[in-house]
Amino acid sequence: MPTDRFTFPGHAGHDLSARLDMPEGPHLATAILAHCFTCGKDIAAARRIAARLAGMGIAVLRFDFTGLGHSGGEFENTSFTSNVDDLLAAAEALTARGMAPAMLIGHSLGGAAVLKAAGQIDSVSAVVTIGAPFDPGHVTHNFGNALDRIDTDGVAEVHLGGRPVRIGKAFVEDVRAEALGPAIANMKKALLVLHAPRDSVVGIANATEIFLAAKHPKSFVTLDDADHLISRPEDAEYAAEVITAWAGRYLPLRSPAPPIGAPEGVTRVSEADPKGFRQDVQAGLIHHAVADEPIAYGGTNQGFTPYQFLAAGLGACTSMTIRMYARRKGWPLDHVSVDVTHDKVHAQDAGGQDARIDRFMRRITLQGALDETQRERLREIADKCPVHRTLEHGATVETELLPAPA
Template identity: 45%
Template sequence: MPTEQLKITTDAGHELSGSLELPTGLVRGAALFAHCFTCTKQSKAAVEVTRALAREGIATLRFDFTGLGGSEGDFGRAGFASDIDDLLASARALCERFGDGILLVGHSLGGAAVLAAAGMMARGKVAAVATIGAPSDVPHVLHNVEGDIDAIERDGEGDVTIGGRPFKLSKDFLDKTREADLLERVKALRVPLMVCHSPTDEIVGIDHASNLFLAAKHPKSFISLAGADHLLTKVEDAGFVASVIASWAHRYLPMKADWPMPQEGVIVCTGHGKFGTEVHTTGHRFVADEPKSYGGNDTGPTPYDLLNAALGTCTAMTMKMYADRKGLPLEGVSIHVTHERDHVEDCDHAHAMEEGEQIQSLNRAITIRGDDLTEGDRSKLVEIADKCPVHRTLEGHLHIHTERTE
């Protein structure tokens, strides 16, 4: 999927570094992702979750909080209040581009930040909020600070280590972090909430999820990330939570009224990728693309994949319909279809081709399952395969008519 690099200016006047993951096809909605304490927008969870949401049609922005990654400012003097300000500035930029009603997703302290920010945004700006491993009390993150906190209180600032990385924290940072009363903000929240948490989280215990869930009003949901660690270091864990959040969010990010849903046939629309397109049928939508080796983003099957699939699926359906009608004990079929661009075998119609024209072919290998089928049954089923409607269309006199519409 295409990734767009952005700069977001905060009310404090410095720039935040952001990465916007765009769907290959049309945009269903938009989401803002807040990373964990001292992480960056390039953390495994941030990248995996935002890209997974983009695959679901949700344009998702991840950014570096003040003083982290590529963002300007001093992290050691920022504190939780600054994180909220960063979120509000990023949310404004996202709403200006994609409209109101965005999804907020936060990981760890980023989860606490999106809960606090959601309550400060105007009604209608936030469609829903999802948290991943979020603490129910913001000062909890100070347990991860290795250093002399008393000395910072006394001297105004001091050197500490967080997650093995050195930082200089100010007394103001500590004060702003301790002042936050997150549960009161959650009680006042009036948007749908999903709390995702691992029962084996050793950094932010599962009791924090319970506190958040009990404080929130309905509609609210809880998803157990059993076996996952706090940072979602396993790609499959990050992918799972992203797919769950995306499915849940679809309820609150409804399909737009102006999306092209044809009465018949299909409509194909270009999107944000170099070659990626979105295919709309009367009741479904999916993405087609080219592989990365051809300059695409590999976010969906290729046009020839779809051609092969059209023949394969129609063949399978036709064989099944025949077997059902005749009462044959067919257990299933497996059909492998490949496309050959330069078919050099002798063909009856080869003499009618123009010079330099290629003979192309679709090669179909059929495996028939059913121990009780006779050899005659199997031969008849293969004969029926050649009678499937798509097969007949491809081998018939097919004309393509093109017109330009406004």
């Protein structure tokens, strides 16, 4: 996934550190991802979601809010309103590049910020929140006894996520005064609300209030037992899958013409887990799958193995070919199912040497009032499916090594 690192001026003129994750193929739309309170643009969940969206042609801008990560400014001088203004500045920076954002994604307080900002960005048509509070003032519950010191001294150090953060009085007063209900009701964007019922930082009731305040189209999906930071890889993967599937319905994505010599377009496989074997498989804009290996072979068993993909191709092509023939003949075929297994078996070659070859075992079930002649003919037709012929006769594989991205 190519990445462009740059800075843009935030609400107070400080340089905000950003990274723009670009698709390896055609660029079809752009999104902004706002991180959680005092987090940063590089947390695991943000990286995973950005990678998946980039795989379907959506560029994703992640940036550190003022005073956080590699961005300039002092966090103690920021507020919820300044976070919203930073988001608007990010949208302006993208628009200046000819990449006006079509989607906003916000995590935790970043989710509240995108709800507030969405109505002010005309190019945005879809909004996603993850573990977002309906009342931004909810975040002050994490400040404990420091609230009194903030009120008295104007600023105090608060320990959040195991590290000290200085919180200013303006921030506390701003989030306490903020009401998101009207902004949500009037933003006129498609909304996806993701929340975990066991979120102990921002309770699930917040998601309910956001959902009820919004007008259709809106969707509410549970993240089951995920924690607030979506820290487990499998939870981040699930959130990424849901967002990408949903985004394909509400973003104005248009498939480019397939390249010459590839009538079905490009199937792109990108490594998703450098420490294991999990791969993102993307075919066109909205068709996505995951490839992996079983746990016993060092994988995480989150997707088809490569040979299972081959078996699936054979099974799908067989079923489609049978259906097309029966439909053309007008035969009473009610349903087709194909079970495919793969194994390596011993075979004697012409020279008498023992060799290992691939064997795909295909078991076909045909339902309907078919006579035996029809059933036998459909069995013969199964052998004429294009994938069967490719596997039986072989294919040529040409490999080109591309230069490394700059």
